[in-house]
Amino acid sequence: MGNGNYIICQKCEYEREFLLGLGMMWGNIENIIGFMDKSSREEASKILQENPDPHYKTDGNCVYQCQKCFSLREKIHLLIYDKNGKIVYRTQSNCIKCKGKRKRLKENSNGILDKITCPKCKSNEVNVSEGFCWD
């Protein structure tokens, strides 16, 4: 199950909806990789070939935010471990503008995004409410 997050900035009225968490159809790692964007998919598939049937962890859809320009990106979170438990793949989101890594925004225990900054006016007075549930 996943949950929706509806964000609206109190200052500039920027609004956006995210679908976070895990969909029911993501039964195995091949499926998860299949839902990723093209470059992540290629990278993760390569690692999967080198590490067949790996131990992995996913939090499903997550939101990543650039710490400089505050651009937002929704991406599928995935960690793949090798036999020794070392992380060999980790979802990363790069801001093309800043050439830096975006940081993953954590959700609180209710599945609501914490500490989100408005990408438009940089205000942190952003109201996040629960959207609809999905599966």
Ligand SMILES: [Zn+2]
């Ligand atoms: Zn940026």
Ligand SMILES: [Zn+2]
């Ligand atoms: Zn704003």
